[in-house]
Amino acid sequence: MRKFGNKIIVKLLGAVAISFLVSLGMMILIILFNVYLQKMNYLTELSIRSSYFMILLQYSAVILTFIAVFFIMARKKILYLKLITESVHDIANGRLGLTIRIESRDELTQLAQNINDMSKELEKKFEHERQLERSKSELISNVSHDLRTPLTSIIGYLDLLKKGQYDSKAQFQEYLETIDSKSQRLKYLIDELFEYTHLSSPNVKLTCKEADLSGLLEQIIGEYIPIFEKEQLSVQKSITEDNVPVLMDIEKMVRVYDNLFMNAIKYSMKPSELFISLEIIGDKAILRVSNKVENFEVNNINKLFERFFRGDQARTGQQGSGLGLAISKRIVELHNGKIHAEYREGWMSFIVEHPIDYGLWD
Numbered sequence: 001m002r003k004f005g006n007k008i009i010v011k012l013l014g015a016v017a018i019s020f021l022v023s024l025g026m027m028i029l030i031i032l033f034n035v036y037l038q039k040m041n042y043l044t045e046l047s048i049r050s051s052y053f054m055i056l057l058q059y060s061a062v063i064l065t066f067i068a069v070f071f072i073m074a075r076k077k078i079l080y081l082k083l084i085t086e087s088v089h090d091i092a093n094g095r096l097g098l099t100i101r102i103e104s105r106d107e108l109t110q111l112a113q114n115i116n117d118m119s120k121e122l123e124k125k126f127e128h129e130r131q132l133e134r135s136k137s138e139l140i141s142n143v144s145h146d147l148r149t150p151l152t153s154i155i156g157y158l159d160l161l162k163k164g165q166y167d168s169k170a171q172f173q174e175y176l177e178t179i180d181s182k183s184q185r186l187k188y189l190i191d192e193l194f195e196y197t198h199l200s201s202p203n204v205k206l207t208c209k210e211a212d213l214s215g216l217l218e219q220i221i222g223e224y225i226p227i228f229e230k231e232q233l234s235v236q237k238s239i240t241e242d243n244v245p246v247l248m249d250i251e252k253m254v255r256v257y258d259n260l261f262m263n264a265i266k267y268s269m270k271p272s273e274l275f276i277s278l279e280i281i282g283d284k285a286i287l288r289v290s291n292k293v294e295n296f297e298v299n300n301i302n303k304l305f306e307r308f309f310r311g312d313q314a315r316t317g318q319q320g321s322g323l324g325l326a327i328s329k330r331i332v333e334l335h336n337g338k339i340h341a342e343y344r345e346g347w348m349s350f351i352v353e354h355p356i357d358y359g360l361w362d
C-alpha cells in the first residue's frame, strides 16, 4: 500500500482529483452567485452579448482554478525534475561525484538515486585512472633517472677506451671492470623493473603449491647462515612449530625472504644480532626478521614499501634498486598475506603474515 502511494502516477492522479474538487467548488459558488443575481433581477437587464461574456468569464475562472491548483500541487515535483536535469547536465560537463538530494520515494527519486550512484562510480573510476596515470609517469621518470646513471658511466668509460685515454694495461682493465659492473647493475635494474611491472598487472597468475613453511624457512636460513656469519651477524632463530601448511608460489615467496635477509645484511649494524622467528597466531604464521640499525630516520615507516624508496645510507651504497620491498609487498598480498615494518629502540623488524591452510593436510 505504502509502495503504491509512492508511485508518481498516484500522486499526479491525486493532484488532478483535488484540482477537480476545488474547481467543482468554484463552479458551485459561481452557480450560487448566478442564482443570487437572478433573484435580484439583475441578469434580465443584461444584453445577450454581455451575458455570453459573463459565462465565458465564469468558465475561464473555473478552468484557471483547476490549472492553478494542479500547478501548486505538482510544483515540487516539477522543480525536482528541473534539479535532476540541471544536475545531469553538470555531471556531463565534468562535475563528477555531484549528488542530487533525495526527497521522497517515488520514481523520480529512484532516478535521482541511480544518477547519484552513476556519478559516484564515474568519479571513482576517473580518480583511479588519474592515479594510474600519475603513478605511470612517476614510474617512468624514476626509471629513466635510475637507468641513466649506470648508462652514463658506461658511455663515459667506453669513450675513454675508444680514444685510447688510459695509461696502462692495468687502467684499461680497471675501466673494463667498471663497465662490466655498471652493465650488471643496469641488467639488475631492468630485471627488477620488469618483475615489478609484471607483478603489478591485474592478471598476474601464481603457481601455488602446498608447502611446509617452517621446513622451507629452515632450509633458506640454513643457506644464509654462512653469509650472515661472514657479515658478522649472529643469528638467533626461533621456529617452534614443525609443520605449517601453506599454499604458496614458492619461487615468488622465496624472493620475499631473499630480499628480507639481503636487506638485513645490507642495512644492519655490524657486528650485531639478527633475530628470525616464526610464530603461529590463530590461523596465521608470522615471520619476523629483526636487525639493529643506526640513525634510522623515516617519518613514515610504510614509505619503505614504496617503489624506489631507499634510505640515505642505501642510496650512497648504490647496491639496490629500492624495488625489493615494493615487489615483496605485492607478492605477499597476492598470497592474501600482509607485510609491514616496525621500528623500536634501534631495532628494525619486518613482519610477514601468511594465512595457514590447515585443510591442506587433512
Ligand SMILES: Nc1ncnc2c1ncn2[C@@H]1O[C@H](COP(=O)(O)OP(=O)(O)OP(=O)(O)O)[C@@H](O)[C@H]1O
Residues within 6 Å of the ligand: 192, 259, 263, 264, 267, 268, 291, 293, 304, 309, 310, 311, 312, 313, 314, 315, 319, 320, 321, 322, 323, 324, 325, 326, 348
Ligand atoms: N632490514 C632493514 N634495516 C634497515 N633499513 C632497511 C631494511 N630493509 C630495508 N631498509 C630500508 O628500506 C629501503 C628499501 O628497501 P628495498 O628492499 O625496497 O630496496 P633496496 O634493498 O634498496 O633495493 P633492492 O631490494 O631492490 O635491491 C632500503 O633502501 C633501506 O633504506
Ligand SMILES: [Mg+2]
Residues within 6 Å of the ligand: 259, 262, 263, 320, 324, 325
Ligand atoms: Mg632490498
